[in-house]
Amino acid sequence: MRILCLYLPALPLQVQVRRAPHLAGAPLGVLLARSTQAQSPSGPPRIVAVSRAALAAGVRVGMTALQARAAAPEALLVDGAPAAWAEARCALAEALLAFSVTVDISDPSGLFAQVPSGVRGATFGEQALEAAAGLGLIARAGIADDRFSAWVATQFAARQFAATPLAATPLAATPLAATQFAATQFAATQFAATQPRPHAPVWVVPPGGSARFLAPLPLGLLPVGEAAARTLALLGVRTIGDFAALPAPSIGRRFPVGEINAHELAQGRDPRSLTPFFPDEPICEFVDLECEMTELEPLAFMLRPLLERVARRLVGRGRAAARVALTLSGPGGASTRIELVPAHPTPSARTLVELARAHLAERTLVHPVTTVATSVVEESELEARQTSLFERDDFPHDALELATQRLTAAFGEAAVFGTRLRERHRPEGSWEPIRFSLPDPRVKQRPRPKPALPAPHQLAPTLPLSPGALRLLDPPTPLASPPGSPPDPSATPSAPGGTLQLLGALRRIVTARGPLRLEGEWWAPASFARDYYEVTTDDGGRYWLYRDRVDGRLYLHGVLD
Amino acid sequence: MQATKLEFARALERFTLGGDAPKRPVEAELLPTGWPELDELLSGGLPRGRLIELRGVASSGKTALAFATAARASAAGQLVAWIDATGELHPPSAAQAGVELARLLVVRPPRTPLAAARAAEILARARIFALVVLDLPAALPDRAAARLRIAARDAGAALLVIGGEAPHAALRLAIAPQAPQAERGEHETDRRGLSVTVLKGSATGARAEVTLGRPALTRTFHSPEALQALGVASPTAAARAEPGA
Structure with a gap:
């Protein structure tokens, strides 16, 4: 099994720039509160990551805020949030799940993933780096037979390797000495010569070559402890290769082995397996704007990278977004929430961006915006699309989705719907609005039990008999008695020759048919009992009336148009 | 003959120079209403790419005609949108008339002609609806009607306005019920006579008499x-x- 390691250099800084892209290139330092720093449990917060601009200005890792401001007054110091760092690692792990069956984030030194069989290591590494870039993260990738060698390879995969020292391994937590650094540089140069693309951010240790790869590297990379390393150095053991050549029994006696067997690591046999990562947190992505935005159009440009991150995470999870919330926050707690509901659950960033644009085009911003957040409110299964040469679907589903979203944005979600019949005897309850969507033939539908819906002929009791289309008045209009005649609750419209005030005009009834008695829902407070009549007026109009048997009044319920 | 015209128009469009020009839909496409007398009068049906106004008083048969056209369009696999600005659409009645509800998108905007016109324009610009019915509570404003006319032409959809006047309609029909003849007992039969007159269009002044029967699905x-x-x-x-x- 080949293992990929993704190393995220200066993660605190990257997370900050990921959330606020305008900070890229700024002299930025990330402070970490003392309570969260294991190495210095007391004292003021110290800087844990600095940008190149801040480094050039004199800010260094380990400085306090006071020292950093004294060194570079222009430096921007922000408080780090370890929870956000973990969230960024989770996001990257989710994206990696699109390419690998097993991703491990349990080790804070990097993310590890199993390279799928049949895939070239370099190709897989580039895919992983592209996924990281899509999430706004810069990573370095190393591929080897074991975790430790893969992690060490990530340290070589830096373009600026010659200018920056190797990061101290979190296992050893020991800074490299100058001589060790020189040895590492020499080893790196030698190793680079074996790589087809020495400056690429993916370095691949050949299969079975871990021990040879590790041999010239300094011992400080191994988790043997500072005292043990010093003792070994006095004994002339300076490189990992020297350490690996020592007989195992003597190592076991003299240097107690903890959870991690350093001798096995040195021999390129890291016994640690990958712990599978299962995403369970809701998908949320944020971006802070450089300044308050008062127009919606520029926001559309900000949304694309944000929704692309959401889409990458969805694809990694094997899920699709059925409902995405877009929250525009401003100063003073002002907030606007927009819900994007695609016609079909989708993991497509393009579709989500189009929907978001459609919504933004229909709205007017009522407050300035400083933060844009997207979150997947409702997920669904990602249904496989059938791509066939012979079964083409030319229907533009995207256009339909866009149109419904524009309508939703303009008039509200409840104003745009499809309809489904229901088996109810109450005429106004014999149908219900449903979400309008057309079956996509490209999507392989799983067999699902079909809901028992009434056929149109089963609805006939709730419809008039006369030919014509029924327009149902909701609510029904109480009929006024003709002027000059006292109201007569006992009068029936079945008697021809009478007159009724229908739709604002006095009309003479030529014929009538009825009653058709509809009653039901006696178990509910809003039960109904009605006697329906179809009447024809002298002008040829046909109307659907009923007498409510509860209050005794006549109502106009529909017009046969 | 219609088919020949259609093929010729398509061929002409295909060989027309100037690919940057927006593609115009072929004018000869028609939506049959399913009422043979009216289809004959209209040379096949309601034209697509046109703003069509259907005038008539309450209970004159406007909705029945719209349902019949929608039924034909949906049965042919086309999408139909119904902008219900009056809130009086009754889907079971539409289903009884033959409309496939799975292909009927209903929009209930605020009950103003302007809101309905806006919805119609969005639907027409989507270029996927063969028929968009605007059930309006009042007449369309002049400017909104002009915009709809352009949208219909560009998108190739038939925009059928019922319940309100549409100033720039290319085709205007008036529909009226025939007076009941009680002395012959016709009102007791399940038939209904309607009269459709072309007020504006290629056959201005022509009239068709249509008889509606009782829906086949009623018990x-x-x-x-x-x-x-x-x-x-x-x-x-x-x-x-x-x-x-």
């Missing part, structure tokens, strides 16, 4: 005769049972 036991047999006959049924009365 038959609810009739005056059945009521009489059940002993709950209404006065009307009783009157019919005695023709001389």
Whole structure:
């Protein structure tokens, strides 16, 4: 099994720039509160990551805020949030799940993933780096037979390797000495010569070559402890290769082995397996704007990278977004929430961006915006699309989705719907609005039990008999008695020759048919009992009336148009 | 003949120079109404790419005509949108008329002609709806109607306005019910006569007489005769049972 390691250099800084892209290139330092720093449990917060601009200005890792401001007054110091760092690692792990069956984030030194069989290591590494870039993260990738060698390879995969020292391994937590650094540089140069693309951010240790790869590297990379390393150095053991050549029994006696067997690591046999990562947190992505935005159009440009991150995470999870919330926050707690509901659950960033644009085009911003957040409110299964040469679907589903979203944005979600019949005897309850969507033939539908819906002929009791289309008045209009005649609750419209005030005009009834008695829902407070009549007026109009048997009044319920 | 014209127009469009010009839909596409007399009058049906106005008083048959056209379009696999700005659409009635509800998108905007026009424009610009019905509570403003006319032309959809006037309509039909002839007992039959007149269009002044029958799917036991047999006959049924009365 080949293992990929993704190393995220200066993660605190990257997370900050990921959330606020305008900070890229700024002299930025990330402070970490003392309570969260294991190495210095007391004292003021110290800087844990600095940008190149801040480094050039004199800010260094380990400085306090006071020292950093004294060194570079222009430096921007922000408080780090370890929870956000973990969230960024989770996001990257989710994206990696699109390419690998097993991703491990349990080790804070990097993310590890199993390279799928049949895939070239370099190709897989580039895919992983592209996924990281899509999430706004810069990573370095190393591929080897074991975790430790893969992690060490990530340290070589830096373009600026010659200018920056190797990061101290979190296992050893020991800074490299100058001589060790020189040895590492020499080893790196030698190793680079074996790589087809020495400056690429993916370095691949050949299969079975871990021990040879590790041999010239300094011992400080191994988790043997500072005292043990010093003792070994006095004994002339300076490189990992020297350490690996020592007989195992003597190592076991003299240097107690903890959870991690350093001798096995040195021999390129890291016994640690990958712990599978299962995403369970809701998908949320944020971006802070450089300044308050008062127009919606520029926001559309900000949304694309944000929704692309959401889409990458969805694809990694094997899920699709059925409902995405877009929250525009401003100063003073002002907030606007927009819900994007695609016609079909989708993991497509393009579709989500189009929907978001459609919504933004229909709205007017009522407050300035400083933060844009997207979150997947409702997920669904990602249904496989059938791509066939012979079964083409030319229907533009995207256009339909866009149109419904524009309508939703303009008039509200409840104003745009499809309809489904229901088996109810109450005429106004014999149908219900449903979400309008057309079956996509490209999507392989799983067999699902079909809901028992009434056929149109089963609805006939709730419809008039006369030919014509029924327009149902909701609510029904109480009929006024003709002027000059006292109201007569006992009068029936079945008697021809009478007159009724229908739709604002006095009309003479030529014929009538009825009653058709509809009653039901006696178990509910809003039960109904009605006697329906179809009447024809002298002008040829046909109307659907009923007498409510509860209050005794006549109502106009529909017009046969 | 229509098919030949259509093929010729398509061929002409295909070989027209100037690919940057927006593609115009072929004008000859028609949406049959399913009423043979009216289809004959309109040379095949309602034209796509046009703003069409259907005038008529309440209970004159406007909705029946719109349902019939929507039924034909949906049966042919086309999408239909119904902008219900009056809130009076009754989908079971549409289903009874033959409309495939799975292909009917309903929009209920605020009950103003402007809101309905806006919805219609969005739907037309989507270029996927063959028929967009605007059921309006009042007349369309002049400017909105002009915009809709352009949108219909560009998108190739038939925009059918019922319930309100549409100033720039390319085709204007007036529909009216025929007066009941009680002395012949026709009102008791399940037939209904309608008269459709072309007020504006290629056949201005022409008129078609249409007779609607009872929907095929209604049950038959609810009739005056059945009521009489059940002993709950209404006065009307009783009157019919005695023709001389």
